[in-house]
Amino acid sequence: MHEHNNIKTEEDAKRLILVGNPNVGKSVIFGALTGRYVTVSNYPGTTVEVSRGSTSLGGVKYTVIDTPGVNSIVPMSEDERVTRDILLNEKADSVIQVADTKNLRRALLISIQLAELELPFSLALNMIDEARSRGWQVDTAKLSRLLGIDVVSTIATQRRGIDSLARTVSSPRLSNFKIGYTQDIEDAVKVIVGLLPETFISRRAIALMLLSGDETLNNWLHKNLSDEAVKKVEEIRYNIQSRYTEPLSYMLNIERLKIVDRAVTDVVTIEPASGGRLARFIGKWSMHPVAGIPILLAILYFMYVFVGQFGAGTSVDFLEEVVFGEYLNPWASRVVKAIVPIEIVHELIVGPYGLITMALTYAIAIILPIVGYFFIFFGLLEDSGYLPRLAVMVDKIFKLIGLNGKAVLPMVLGLGCDTMATMTTRILETKKERIIVTLLLALGVPCSAQLGVILGMLGGLSFKATLWWGGVIVFIMFMVGFLASKIISGETSDFLLEIPPIRIPKFSNILIKTLVRIEWYLREAVPLFILGTLFLFILDKLAILNVLERITAPIVVNFLDLPAKATGAFIIGFLRRDYGAAGLLILQKDGLLNPIQVVVSLVTITLFIPCIANFFMIAKERGLMAAIWISVFIFPFAILVGGVLNFILRVFDVKL
Numbered sequence: 168m169h170e171h172n173n174i175k176t177e178e179d180a181k182r183l184i185l186v187g188n189p190n191v192g193k194s195v196i197f198g199a200l201t202g203r204y205v206t207v208s209n210y211p212g213t214t215v216e217v218s219r220g221s222t223s224l225g226g227v228k229y230t231v232i233d234t235p236g237v238n239s240i241v242p243m244s245e246d247e248r249v250t251r252d253i254l255l256n257e258k259a260d261s262v263i264q265v266a267d268t269k270n271l272r273r274a275l276l277i278s279i280q281l282a283e284l285e286l287p288f289s290l291a292l293n294m295i296d297e298a299r300s301r302g303w304q305v306d307t308a309k310l311s312r313l314l315g316i317d318v319v320s321t322i323a324t325q326r327r328g329i330d331s332l333a334r335t336v337s338s339p340r341l342s343n344f345k346i347g348y349t350q351d352i353e354d355a356v357k358v359i360v361g362l363l364p365e366t367f368i369s370r371r372a373i374a375l376m377l378l379s380g381d382e383t384l385n386n387w388l389h390k391n392l393s394d395e396a397v398k399k400v401e402e403i404r405y406n407i408q409s410r411y412t413e414p415l416s417y418m419l420n421i422e423r424l425k426i427v428d429r430a431v432t433d434v435v436t437i438e439p440a441s442g443g444r445l446a447r448f449i450g451k452w453s454m455h456p457v458a459g460i461p462i463l464l465a466i467l468y469f470m471y472v473f474v475g476q477f478g479a480g481t482s483v484d485f486l487e488e489v490v491f492g493e494y495l496n497p498w499a500s501r502v503v504k505a506i507v508p509i510e511i512v513h514e515l516i517v518g519p520y521g522l523i524t525m526a527l528t529y530a531i532a533i534i535l536p537i538v539g540y541f542f543i544f545f546g547l548l549e550d551s552g553y554l555p556r557l558a559v560m561v562d563k564i565f566k567l568i569g570l571n572g573k574a575v576l577p578m579v580l581g582l583g584c585d586t587m588a589t590m591t592t593r594i595l596e597t598k599k600e601r602i603i604v605t606l607l608l609a610l611g612v613p614c615s616a617q618l619g620v621i622l623g624m625l626g627g628l629s630f631k632a633t634l635w636w637g638g639v640i641v642f643i644m645f646m647v648g649f650l651a652s653k654i655i656s657g658e659t660s661d662f663l664l665e666i667p668p669i670r671i672p673k674f675s676n677i678l679i680k681t682l683v684r685i686e687w688y689l690r691e692a693v694p695l696f697i698l699g700t701l702f703l704f705i706l707d708k709l710a711i712l713n714v715l716e717r718i719t720a721p722i723v724v725n726f727l728d729l730p731a732k733a734t735g736a737f738i739i740g741f742l743r744r745d746y747g748a749a750g751l752l753i754l755q756k757d758g759l760l761n762p763i764q765v766v767v768s769l770v771t772i773t774l775f776i777p778c779i780a781n782f783f784m785i786a787k788e789r790g791l792m793a794a795i796w797i798s799v800f801i802f803p804f805a806i807l808v809g810g811v812l813n814f815i816l817r818v819f820d821v822k823l
């Protein structure tokens with residue numbers, strides 16, 4: 168879709184400017200359009216950072232500018248002033264406004280202001296899945312007709328709709344949406360417009376800003392107008408303001424909001440909460456710090472049964488032992504021997520570290536059914552409206568570790584993918600909160616594929632074993648979080664969160680979400696499984712795997728009391744966490760791990776070093792040194808916790 172180029176050589180490139188409210192996924196879309204080749208620098212004369220990247224869309228080069236999040240184009244903060252100045256001073260060939268669909272009212276206020284600026288733009292209704300889970304249905308076609316621009320539904324973190332959005336850039340539309348104000352304001356606007364020079368935005372919009380009393384335009388006025396013209400503008404504003412008891416800025420905003428409210432009413436349908444009294448009862452008590460705990464435990468138990476026993480038990484056994492074990496792997500072995508009778512090629516494809524017998528068996532027969540069941544369960548939680556309630560329930564507990572309840576949302580998302588969850592730490596208000604949550608995600612939140620394998624292994628033991636694993640992980644995370652909150656300087660933010668009603672999840676929503684996430688898994692994870700298997704194959708053929716097993720034996724065998732073969736699982740776990748866990752699952756199936764070893768190995772690999780994709784995301788979000796320090800801390804700490812747990816379980820002869 169795009170090519171990356173050095174921005175400094177792109178003076179002839181067109182400009183694509185991204186605009187939107189704070190925390191709407193603007194930076195995710197910026198990253199999807201530009202990749203990693205970006206520059207970040209302070210906007211001249213400010214402390215506000217602005218990201219610039221480059222891309223090629225439809226064969227045309229664009230410099231992409233990610234402006235600071237704003238709630239209005241008329242500035243009330245330094246961030247908003249920078250965004251307005253970029254639109255004023257840099258010719259926008261195309262603008263993409265990114266909106267949080269479930270906060271459409273707030274977004275449409277900016278849409279109306281962009282229309283008044285007479286800038287060509289398209290609207291990305293991002294987080295459309297979250298809006299639907301709250302019962303919001305947006306008629307995008309009707310909204311497109313109303314504004315006279317292209318409106319595209321997107322889920323930026325999953326890259327859904329990004330290609331469609333990119334196609335709107337080459338032919339952006341000027342909105343035909345117009346707002347008329349009172350006659351005396353319109354007359355004043357006409358006079359001021361006659362005094363203003365041509366600019367990259369409409370002179371009418373600048374006139375409205377000046378009437379609003381926008382003092383941040385003073386320098387621009389004095390640079391571009393004579394002293395006499397500046398004085399005339401000030402007189403006009405004073406005369407109009409004297410006719411009203413309310414500030415003109417307030418009155419103009421009220422008129423815009425009236426239009427916005429009518430638009431929202433026209434294009435949004437909200438499904439009523441379902442479930443009646445029972446839903447309201449669950450909705451109320453699931454937020455209670457004490458009464459909510461039994462509800463949470465019941466949910467966790469159902470997840471354990473659904474994912475750990477049915478998904479990882481019945482489904483995996485059928486795929487691994489019947490489909491792959493009895494049919495696919497023997498057939499592949501015969502075919503490869505017949506077509507390529509070369510021993511090393513045969514081993515590469517169907518040997519112990521074969522691309523079919525190991526990589527595809529792990530990825531399709533073992534991980535895929537577990538991940539699929541987890542995605543179904545996670546989708547049910549999302550659509551039901553339970554997750555925001557969980558955030559409210561844990562708010563007081565999270566305050567002990569320097570966070571608020573909102574921090575539970577990236578952590579729950581981490582159960583899907585830690586890499587994407589690290590990106591969503593942007594919803595947290597302070598740097599301190601973002602660092603602590605990033606550390607905890609890397610340390611102890613297993614991704615969906617790894618969690619599925621873990622539940623599968625524990626499902627073969629007992630619920631007691633699951634409680635030991637979960638209890639240790641939760642205790643360690645709170646201990647590390649508490650210490651981090653004392654060491655890392657900074658303030659915590661207030662807790663504000665929209666709580667949707669409890670609803671009965673819709674089958675179609677769950678099906679679509681599950682299929683989209685499975686598609687993501689097949690596209691992103693399977694190639695890494697193949698790469699990881701190839702890596703192990705090379706290590707095995709060069710006898711490096713045996714050397715590593717001997718070197719790490721004092722730690723893996725003596726301290727953790729695990730088989731030497733577990734070394735391979737820990738090594739490959741850095742490439743993908745779930746691949747490492749799958750290696751432990753195979754050892755368990757082969758009878759090489761007893762119950763205590765299962766729990767110790769799972770605690771260790773859960774706390775183990777983050778996968779390589781998460782490492783790069785941490786480096787991108789928090790900086791390379793932060794990623795290195797987090798990894799340097801986690802690696803020995805995970806081994807230490809595993810060794811101490813092994814000692815406790817054996818000394819007290821715990822039966823699992």
